[in-house]
Amino acid sequence: MNYEGIETLPLQEYTEKAYLDYSMYVILDRALPHLGDGLKPVQRRIVYAMSELGLTAASKHKKSARTVGDVLGKFHPHGDSACYEAMVLMAQPFSYRYTLVDGQGNWGSQDDPKSFAAMRYTESRLTAYAKVLLQELGQGTAQWQPNFDGSLEEPTILPARLPNILLNGGSGIAVGMATDIPPHNLREVVNACLHLLDHPNATLQDLHQHIPAPDFPTEAEIITPAADFLALYEKGNGTFRMRARYEIEDGDIIITALPYQVSGSKILEQIAAQMQAKKLPLVEDLRDESDHEQPVRLVIVPRSNRVDVEMLMSHLFASTDLERSYRVNMNMIGLNGRPQVKSLLHILTEWLAFRRQTVTRRLQWRLDKVEKRLHLLAGLLVAFLNIDEVIHIIRTEDEPKAVLMRRFDLTELQADYILDTKLRQLARLEEMKIRGELDELEKEKETLLALLGSDTKLTSLIRKELKEDAKLYGDARRSPLQERAAAQVLDETALAPSEPVTVVVSKMGWIRSAKGHDIDPASLSYKQGDEFLTSVRGRSSQQVVLLDSTGRTYALPANALPSARGQGEPLTGKLAPPAGAKFQYALMGKDSDQYLLHSAEGYGFLCTFGEMQSRVKAGKVTLTVGEGVAILQPLLVTNVATDSLVLVSSSGYVLVTGLQDVPQLSKGKGNKLISLKKGGLGIADETVQFAAILPANAALLIRAGKQFKTIKGAELEEYRSERAKRGKLLPKGYQNVTGLEISVN
Structure with missing residues (x-):
């Protein structure tokens, strides 16, 4: 090949x-x-x-x-x-x-x-x-x-x-x-250009006074601080944020402006998806009322007038496109034909150089036109002044063009123009028109030469034309500048409406939530072989903490629990307790509420409700107990300084002690609360049988079968001692305690 x-x-x-x-x-x-x-x-x-x-x-x-x-x-x-x-x-x-x-x-x-x-x-x-x-x-x-x-x-x-x-x-x-x-x-950009024309050494900070931020066709707010825009314009790249605008109308939230290139239907889809996932219980309904007169009118209906609108909108700004981040990268082809990311000062300086070059070329083009016309008119005027001779030459000469050029010292262009002139233009009035046009063109030529010969006059012309165009095409800013705090996605607890609920747990580990606090949990319907175990009252916006027999605690949002109209759902479908563990207690309250966690072997500590919560399905080990040791009902403490702890042992001993010495822990076994005796062969260990929180000036009611004994005042002080002490034995006949109550005067 x-x-x-x-x-x-x-x-x-x-x-x-x-x-x-x-x-x-x-x-x-x-x-x-x-x-x-x-x-x-x-x-x-x-x-x-x-x-x-x-x-x-x-x-x-x-x-x-x-x-x-x-x-x-x-x-x-x-x-x-x-x-x-x-x-x-x-x-x-x-x-x-x-x-x-x-x-x-x-x-x-x-x-x-x-x-x-x-x-x-x-x-x-x-x-x-x-x-x-x-x-x-x-x-x-x-x-x-x-x-x-x-x-x-x-x-x-x-x-x-x-x-x-x-x-x-x-x-x-x-x-x-x-x-x-x-x-x-x-208008803002033209003002910056005018400032740069008047002050060629202006800084970016000076221009930033005229151009504070971009301005979009939509009327959403630009919420990025001015300092961020200054850095953005200096580097030529960065990011900024826009946020939708809304107003309140008859309790409803009306979205009136969306960020640039954001679709209203997509916004509604995003909000509806949260509602379907039960992550947005504060919203009752959504409507799109946009039309030709109001291109953007999205209606968000809160569940009630108690909903914090600002908190709800902050969540929506953070979780939907109602607030959006925009990237800026001012990359363009410059006058040198090369791509480059340019600062705002660089862009305006280079564009003004382009404009100056364009105006100069326009003026030079016009000057060339004027000079050419003047040249032709000068030749035509010579012909008018010598019209008879010109006509004679044209009629008698074989090559009138050459003769005219020699006789009247004309250029070829002028001679051609004379020869192309129509007979009707040889009238007397045409001479006057020619002289008038010559005068006007001479004045225009002087003006053009003055502009081209003076940078100051050329700059004044550019400034004048910029002002004219700004007046003709300029309009007011559409995107208002408003610095706003960062939006935050709220957790389900903060978003949930706060309604009274009663959470019910059965012995087989089924859970449900009933509206209100007037529910009798024992009278509810249970599955065959199942029955009521425990219940707790609280608010639908709170978490439910469950404590099992191994000392592990778990947390579930109350508003996500199944309704009490049915028999509930098994906790094992929501949580993953260890094998053999049984759910025993349910707690609800504020994160700052303090509870006494304790076991039957006499150990315990104070723990806040927030520290007991665990988002993990397997929960967390909060109370450490030995194998086979029973966990007692957690007790809510309202005032550590004045409340007392009452402990009743299985041997009939009663200890009243202050709560100041009980340690505050997030997890563990805790400290000894009462001294208990170990059993011998065939004799069981002494345990804590009952416990209660005793407010100041309250009385203690001890039940022993059908008998009961009220202990208060000076008699109550006889049972008071330091933490970890033995306490005092109840009188005969009351040592087999079957119940403990607190009587508040």
């Missing part, structure tokens, strides 16, 4: 070059906007093609398919759907801060931006704002390049009169880089 004349390359070198070429194409000719006009190539071609079709703001709308066809056929040989989507984006007032396309028909909605109709149905034209990009296009301000097949020319950059790169922003993903430029307010 003959390889003569065929270039060969290693595969690695070829693929590397091909990939780099593709990368540069994507970066420069597809994904990144140019600093000059703030447009990507496809956007620029759409705007230019529409202007060539005469689709100005004053014209009638025409089918979008016609525009897309022109763009694809003349300038942008890519997919029609991608081209049309780019066009749609420039027409959506909720996507673009200052729209370039005025659409007629279905162009999507804020709730579903992709719901626009096909291009064969919609019609479009340019907006008035698009004039900012096109107004100076035919005035020598733009560089031109051949289109993809060389049959036409297209502008490389449109001569923008305003920094559109900041006004509308843009986003895109290239190869190895991306861009996310947020939109800004036109």
